[in-house]
Amino acid sequence: TAIERELIEKIKELKEKKGYTILGHNYVISELQDLSDITGDSLQLARLATEIENDKILFLGVDFMAETLKILNPSKKIIVPTKGSTCPMANSLTPEIIKSFKEKYPNAPVVLYVNSTAECKALADYTCTSANAVEIVSKIDSDTILFGPDKNLGSYVAEKTGKKIIPIPGETGYCYVHNRFSVEDVRKAKEKYPNAKIIVHPESSKEVRDLCEYIGSTGQMMKFPKEDETEEFIIGTEIGMIHKLPKTFKDKKFYPLKELGICNNMKKNNLKNVYEALLNEENEINLPEEIIEKAKIPIMNMFKLME
Ligand code: 13P
Ligand code: SF4
Known part of the structure; x- marks a missing residue:
């Protein structure tokens, strides 16, 4: 529509004027993918995060991805169109659940899917994404792994690596879009x-x-x-x-495969709130310093295993 076209032009102007790099996940609406400097999967976006020179980034996706960007770029200004774009699967795991599994299996490394909160990452030994989960788990020197929050990705990794995967939190850890x-x-x-x-x-x-x-x-x-x-x-x-x-x-x-494969949270990013975010430079991602330091370790451990 004419209104959308006008918003797109305004976004392009503001982006130039204020000097933002826009990173978008492959699931955001097509208009926003087209406005992004780079689109990619979680691993590509995390990797890129370590290479971006610009210190002003607008991220289009869900909150755990924006947090990963912040963890890898603590001194940069990272803004999002809405703070309400969260991932229910990431939220199914809590630090308390991880701690209770660690008590039960003290020798098992904790591998967390990047689809997890920064507080949870701070307790992990490694992170992984769907692109490298099999590779990461197979390279870890342990036959038993605490893996979460996605039980389906966990079962895939178990199948491919032959290792004993203990899913955390368990039955409640899944993505409603894909599990459907x-x-x-x-x-x-x-x-x-x-x-x-x-x-x-x-x-x-x-x-x-x-x-x-x-x-x-x-x-x-x-x-x-x-x-x-x-x-x-x-x-x-x-x-x-x-x-x-x-x-x-x-x-x-x-x-x-199904018309209803829609992640409602990804779709909370729209032309209007992207325009407003650039206009007001609001919704900045901030994390406690201690969480950033601790959560960075498993992410860097993932990168090291991939070298
Ligand atoms: P990818 O790493 O494949 O982009 O997956 C991210 C995600 O949220 C899948 O639901
Ligand atoms: Fe989370 Fe699923 Fe949406 Fe990915 S598609 S962000 S896993 S709810």
Whole structure:
């Protein structure tokens, strides 16, 4: 609409005038992906965070990702369009839960998915993302791992590494967007698009993963169609990827596994609040110094294992 076009122009002007770099996750609405200097998956965004020179960043995604940016760039000003964009899966784990599991399994390293709060990261030995969880866990010198908060990613890692994965918090740790995909959804999608390959995120259940041709993070999903000659793909992740994939692979077709694959919190970022955030330079991410110092350790341990 005309109003949206006007907002987009105003955002571009303000971004230039105030000198912000905009980083966006692959799940934000297409207009915001287009306004971002860089879009990526959680690992790509965390890595980039260590390389950005600009000290003013507007982050579009959910709060645990913005916190990771802050942990890696404590002296930079990091703002978000809304403080209300949170991840229910990240919030399912608390420092108290981690401490109680640590008491029970004192020798098991704690590996936390980056989808976790900064307070929880401060108690972890390593972080991982969906792109490197298998690699990180396989490189850790222990056969038993406390892993959370995603029980589905945990079961995927257990399957691939053969290690004993103890899920923390347990049954309540999952992403509602991906956990919602069912075997029935896969069956229906395959019936509708018999020539398509199915790609899902590892946050999906084992029953669903077992029926699919490729499992990967959103960043890995961006690479798979290039390596595979198939022309049609069914995508089992948040709907934001259905914008990014066809833009990159113009001669291939992409269908959502389910129309309802929407992360409400990612969608809280919109043109209006992005404009306001740049105008007022508000909603700054701040974390206690002690949390930043402690949470940085498992993130750096992840980077070290990947070298
Ligand atoms: P990616 O690391 O694949 O981008 O995943 C982030 C996320 O929140 C998935 O739900
Ligand atoms: Fe959290 Fe799921 Fe949204 Fe990712 S898609 S931010 S895991 S709720």
